[in-house]
Amino acid sequence: MTDVPTHPHDAAFQSRLATWQPDLARTLARVYGRDAAPAVTSRLVAIARAAHDVRPEELLRLDEQRLGEPDWFQRPTMLGYAAYADRFGGTLRGVAGRAPYLRDLGVGYLHLMPLLTPRPEPNDGGYAVMDYRSVRPDLGDVEDLRHLATVLRGQGISLCLDLVLNHVAREHAWARAAREGDAARRAYFHVHPDRTVPDAFEATLPEVFPDFAPGSFSWDDELDGWVWTTFNDYQWDLDWSNPDVLCEFADIILALANLGVEVFRLDAIAFLWKRLGTDCQNQPEVHELTRALRTVARIAAPAVAFKAEAIVGPADLPAYLGVGEHAGRVSDLAYHNSLMVQVWSMLASRETRLATRALQQLPQPPASTAWVTYVRCHDDIGWAIADDDARAVGLDPVAHRRFLSDWYSGAFPGSWARGLVFQQNEVTGDRRISGSLASLAGLEAGDPGAPARILLAHAIVLSYGGLPVIWMGDELGLLNDEGWADDPDHAADNRWVHRPAMPWPVVGEGADPHGITAGLRHLVDVRRGLPHLHAAVPTEVWDPRDHRVLLVVRRHPDGPLLAAHNVTDEEAWVAGDVLDWLGLRGPGLLDALTGAAPEVRDGAVRLGPYASAWLHDGG
Ligand code: GLC
Numbered sequence: 001m002t003d004v005p006t007h008p009h010d011a012a013f014q015s016r017l018a019t020w021q022p023d024l025a026r027t028l029a030r031v032y033g034r035d036a037a038p039a040v041t042s043r044l045v046a047i048a049r050a051a052h053d054v055r056p057e058e059l060l061r062l063d064e065q066r067l068g069e070p071d072w073f074q075r076p077t078m079l080g081y082a083a084y085a086d087r088f089g090g091t092l093r094g095v096a097g098r099a100p101y102l103r104d105l106g107v108g109y110l111h112l113m114p115l116l117t118p119r120p121e122p123n124d125g126g127y128a129v130m131d132y133r134s135v136r137p138d139l140g141d142v143e144d145l146r147h148l149a150t151v152l153r154g155q156g157i158s159l160c161l162d163l164v165l166n167h168v169a170r171e172h173a174w175a176r177a178a179r180e181g182d183a184a185r186r187a188y189f190h191v192h193p194d195r196t197v198p199d200a201f202e203a204t205l206p207e208v209f210p211d212f213a214p215g216s217f218s219w220d221d222e223l224d225g226w227v228w229t230t231f232n233d234y235q236w237d238l239d240w241s242n243p244d245v246l247c248e249f250a251d252i253i254l255a256l257a258n259l260g261v262e263v264f265r266l267d268a269i270a271f272l273w274k275r276l277g278t279d280c281q282n283q284p285e286v287h288e289l290t291r292a293l294r295t296v297a298r299i300a301a302p303a304v305a306f307k308a309e310a311i312v313g314p315a316d317l318p319a320y321l322g323v324g325e326h327a328g329r330v331s332d333l334a335y336h337n338s339l340m341v342q343v344w345s346m347l348a349s350r351e352t353r354l355a356t357r358a359l360q361q362l363p364q365p366p367a368s369t370a371w372v373t374y375v376r377c378h379d380d381i382g383w384a385i386a387d388d389d390a391r392a393v394g395l396d397p398v399a400h401r402r403f404l405s406d407w408y409s410g411a412f413p414g415s416w417a418r419g420l421v422f423q424q425n426e427v428t429g430d431r432r433i434s435g436s437l438a439s440l441a442g443l444e445a446g447d448p449g450a451p452a453r454i455l456l457a458h459a460i461v462l463s464y465g466g467l468p469v470i471w472m473g474d475e476l477g478l479l480n481d482e483g484w485a486d487d488p489d490h491a492a493d494n495r496w497v498h499r500p501a502m503p504w505p506v507v508g509e510g511a512d513p514h515g516i517t518a519g520l521r522h523l524v525d526v527r528r529g530l531p532h533l534h535a536a537v538p539t540e541v542w543d544p545r546d547h548r549v550l551l552v553v554r555r556h557p558d559g560p561l562l563a564a565h566n567v568t569d570e571e572a573w574v575a576g577d578v579l580d581w582l583g584l585r586g587p588g589l590l591d592a593l594t595g596a597a598p599e600v601r602d603g604a605v606r607l608g609p610y611a612s613a614w615l616h617d618g619g
Helices: 008-032 037-053 057-068 085-089 092-097 099-105 142-154 173-179 196-202 243-259 284-300 337-349 353-360 387-392 397-408 450-463 494-498 504-509 516-528 576-582
Strands: 080-083 109-112 116-118 129-135 158-164 167-169 217-220 225-228 235-237 263-267 305-308 333-335 370-373 420-422 432-434 467-471 539-542 549-556 559-566 572-574 589-591 604-607 612-617
Touching: 008 037, 008 057, 008 284, 037 243, 037 284, 057 142, 080 085, 085 092, 092 099, 092 142, 109 263, 109 467, 129 142, 129 243, 142 158, 142 243, 158 243, 167 173, 196 217, 196 225, 225 235, 243 284, 284 305, 337 353, 337 370, 337 397, 337 450, 353 387, 353 539, 353 549, 387 397, 397 432, 420 494, 432 494, 450 467, 450 516, 450 549, 450 559, 450 612, 549 572, 559 572, 559 576, 559 604, 604 612
Parallel strands: 080 109, 080 467, 109 158, 129 167, 158 263, 263 305, 305 333, 333 370, 370 467
Antiparallel strands: 116 129, 167 235, 217 225, 420 432, 539 549, 549 559, 559 612, 572 604, 589 612
8 A cells, every 4th residue: 555645735624624623513503403414514524625625726825824824914004995896997807907006005905896797787786696606707707817816916915705695696596496496496595485474574674775675575476486585686585594505605615715715705694594583684693604604714725714794783793703602713804884884973973972982882803803994885874873872972863863864965954975865764764875985075065174084084994993995986085976877777776876987097197186095095104004003902992081082092012002083173182181091191102193293282182173193102
C-alpha cells in the first residue's frame, strides 16, 4: 500500500471539520429534530468537501490568510461601498475597470447589488433570482464574475454579493418544477390549497409592500394553490423547514465562494422562518439556520464572511450578530438600521435625546463582529423607533414617526428635505421614505446647511464603530434621480429615485462644488489613523449634557476617543465634566479632524454648526 501524501490544505480541512462538525450537528438537531439531523449533517459535510476539493489555490491561500487576521473587516482602514453594477460600471468588466476609483476613495469592500440572473423585469432590482449559477446576461457571465473578484482582490477589495435566500423568482427552476407538478419541488415552498392557513397567518402578519403587493400570499393557477409571497407576487418564499432548501443554499454559497465572492449579504434574513401567531420575523430558527450555513462556510471556505440584512426594530437587531450561545457563530456583519434611523431623526428634530436612549439600549456586539454603519442604502427608510424609547424621552412615538415622514417628504413647514413617501400603510399610518442622501439632507432644496449636514452624517457613521458603507453617489452628493419613473418597470417603485447612475465624465473631472467629496475623503483618511475606531473597540453612547450633541466614546488601550457631533445649525458644547471623566483635559487634547486643539471656553469644547470633533489625547 502506498501512502498518498496529504495535501496541507486537506489536512486543514480535516481539522476544521473535526472542530465544527459537532456544532453543525447540534444546530441541525435544534432545527430539524434529532432523528433528521444526522442525515442533513452528512449531506452538508459532503457538500463542503466537494466544494473544498475544487477551491482554487489562490482562495485556499486567502482562507489561511483570513484565519490569521480575522479582524480584516473591523479595522479602521476598512471602508465599504455599495453599488449597482450596471449603474456604476455598465458591466462586470466595467466595474473591474473602476477598481482604481474605489481604491483611491479608500474602499476595501464592495457590495454589488444583485447580479445573478433575475427573472425578466419586474424583478425588484434583481431580488427575484431565477438562476443562482449564472450572471445577468447584460452584465457579463460567470467568468467575468470570477475575473472581477480576482481584480478586486488584487486591489485589496473584497467582493460582497447578495444571497437572496428568503425567496426565489416564480421562474426559478424549483418554482417551475413545482408549477409542473413536481411534489418534491412543491415542498420547497409554502403552498396551501385554500385560504384557511393563509388567513390564520395573515391575522398577525404585517405587510411589507402594502401598496404594490398587498397580503403575504398569492394565488397561482398552475400551482392550484396560495403560495407564500412576503414581497412581490413573483417572489416565492422558500420553506426552510425543508432541509433540502438548506442543502441547496449551502451548495450555492460555496460555488460562489469558489468564484471569489468573499462576503454574502443575507437578504431579508429576518423572514426565513414562519410561525403561526407571530409576525414571522426574527424567529429563533433564523439564527440556527444562519449558524448552520456559517459553519459549513467555516469548514469549506473560511475566508467567507456573512452580512445580515435584517431591517428590524432595535430589540431584534443584536441577535443577528449573535447573542448568548450564538455569539460569534452567526453573521459577522449586520446593518445597523437603528443608527441609520437615528441619524435622520436627529437631523430633523435637532436633538439627540431619543438617539442616545435608543443606542444605549443595544448591547455591545461580540468582539469578532461589526455593525455595518451607513447613512443611506438602496432601500427606503422605515422609522424603526421603539415606542418605549420614544416614551422614555417624552415623545409620542406615533407623532414622532409622523413628524419624520412629514419632514423627509418635505411636507413639514420649513423642511429642507425632498423625499418621496414609499408604501403608505393605510392601516398603521406608516409612511416610509425614499430619496437620495443629498436630497434628504437639503442639498436639492438649496439649504445652506446641507453640505455640512451630509458630512456630519458621515462623521457619525465613520466614528460610531463598525464597517461604514457608502452608498454609490453619496460621495458626490448626488441628488434624487428626476427620471426615475421613466422606466415603466420602475415606475411603481419610487426607491429608484435614490439609485441614480454614476455621472462618470463629471466624476472624472473632479468637480466638487460643495466640498462633499473632499470632506468625506478627509474623514476617511483621519479614521484610518485612529486605532480607537477599530470595530472591536466597544462603543459607548454617553448622556448628552447639551442635547444638541451626540457623544460617542471609544475606549482603546491607547486612551479614549470622544466623538462629539453637533446635530444642529447652532453652536453647541461638549461639557467639561465629560472631558474630566475621560481624562481628556491635558495640554495634549487634540481634535483629530482638524489636527489642532479644540476651542475650549469655560472648560467646555465648542462645536460649530453641524461640526464633529474626534477628541483624544494626542500628546
Ligand atoms: C431586501 C432588499 C430589498 C428587497 C427585499 C426583497 O430588503 O434590500 O431591496 O426589496 O429584500 O428581496
